[in-house]
Amino acid sequence: MVEFHTSEHDELVRPWQASVELAVLRGPDGRVLSVNEAFARKFGVPRASWPGADASTLIHPDDVAGWRGAVARIDRPPHRGSHEHRWQTAQGWRWLSWEDCAVRNADGVIIAYRSIGRDVTKRRLAEEHFQKLASAVEQSPFAIVMTTPDGRVQYVNPRYTQSTGFTLEEIFEKNIPVLRGGHVSDESFIEFQETMRLGRKWTGDLCTRRKDGAALWEHVQVSPIRNFADEVTHLLSMREDITERKKLEDQLRQAQKMESLGTLAGGIAHDFNNVLAIINGFAEIAISRGPANETQARHLREIQDAGQRAVGLVKQILTFSRKTETMFKSVSINQHIKDLGRMCAETFPRTISFGFALDETIPEFSADPNQLQQVIMNLCVNARDAMLAQGGGRISVATERVRGSALLRLNADSEREYVCIKVADTGCGMPAHVRARIFEPFFTTKQTSGGTGLGLSVVYGIILNHKGFLEVESVEGKGSTFLIYLPLEAVKPSAAVVAAAGTARRIPKGTETVLVIEDEQALRDLLKALLVPSGYKLLMAPDGVEAVNMLMSEPSTIDAILLDLNLPRMNGLEVYRNIRRLRPDTKVIVISGNITPETRQELIGLGQKDFIPKPYSLEDLAFRLREMLDRKAQSVA
Incomplete structure (x- = not known):
């Protein structure tokens, strides 16, 4: 072991005695030989107390291994090195940066290690802060x-x-x-x-x-x-x-707009039903009584035909607004598509071809078959019209099963399974401003070809009525694709009552007393023109309050009541409750062009069995009335 005196140690650190930098001399065994004043102040221990101390005890435990590795490297040429570690100083843990070199004698033997250091805590904290900031920005x-x-x-x-x-x-x-x-x-x-x-x-x-x-x-x-x-x-x-948020906002606005339009359409359709009942009813009476000549007969038939077409339009409006009752049955969607495909292939121009890719594993599910037929037909007709201008093309119809978890963007139930009906065409496609409005009622791009603007509106209403979802993909010049998602649910029995169809026979006669509760004067006149010549005695009430007063004050028996639901002063449902309270044995036919499934269910729960929708056929109404009265007579007998 090489030995030398303390004065020699001090000489090795003397150049740094007045320096602000830290200086420490360690022997080959790691023990301190000498320090300068700056080092002593930094650690709060007098210079004289340092010789023989073990400096490694001041290093942070996590940095000891790194420090020892740095010291060991000084034993190898060029016998210099630098390192930074945390040290326990009088001010607490501080980062100290050291420049080390080996001190050798004339024979080249290492006799000591000299380290010159400085406090770099501020720089290290700044670097760490910058690194955190950089990581935050990068990530x-x-x-x-x-x-x-x-x-x-x-x-x-x-x-x-x-x-x-x-x-x-x-x-x-x-x-x-x-x-x-x-x-x-x-x-x-x-x-x-x-x-x-x-x-x-x-x-x-x-x-x-x-x-x-x-x-x-x-x-x-x-x-x-x-x-x-x-x-x-x-x-x-x-x-x-915020692209996804914008899409959701657009969907919400569209849903709110369509709901408002549906409410408006339902109200308009109710008023139309009354008007059409008047037009069709008086035309039917005029035809049944025999027109004066063939020209007059032809004119009346034209009025009746136009009225029936108008009835169809009103039904579409009510379907769009979801004001009609849906008749759920067990539906095989693939069979429906095959049947409709054959019909379309026969009736569409030969320049339009069809392709089908149907998933045969799709089970039967609960849906309204007539409404689904209307959906598929409307989409195929639209696809046909989009391709006619370019001379033809191809309509592709596909079905597949989709998990609700794949449709979360549409707010689907992740636990449910859905059937996807995909109708694609190779037509002209749609620009964005047209695609945004295609489900609005009466919006059409086919003004010159007689488009009503109700086809896709009806599709929209039907899909919502089935608790399904609808997506549209379209690129101008590259065709359109409609994606319909319907829940695969088991069939539930429908509580709807289907009115029996009348037969083409002479209006039956009767002698009973009938109370007509109808706010439309022309419809009261129409029913009077139908029933009075047939022998019935008629009582008329223009609103709900007068009808209830009549039920209480009329001394004679009232055999039957024809009840409109949309009445002023007292609504038809409340009038019906009063009928059951005041005249529980009187038979009632509920007549309405705008009866909701909820109202129908409530009436059925109160015992009502007979319903006729507006606009109605006078022949059908007359036979239904006669059948109801005869049924009552048989039950009494």
């Missing part, structure tokens, strides 16, 4: 862009490249105008620039385009960054992808 779920005040990109984080699809090289080399993108006009961008010039924060929603052309909605905040002289040196743009 941020928001896209972050830093530009110069004139818009030249200086930095973008990975989230920005992910959301836009552009690489870093493309962003810098192509000088993509990230601040200008999304502003709908030059005026909007100028207003943004003025906000930045004034040093204020700008916030707004912008719609830009990804590299693949897809729309990208972002909530953008742009803030100025200032230097020590309060000058704006950079602009920081924080961008949150």
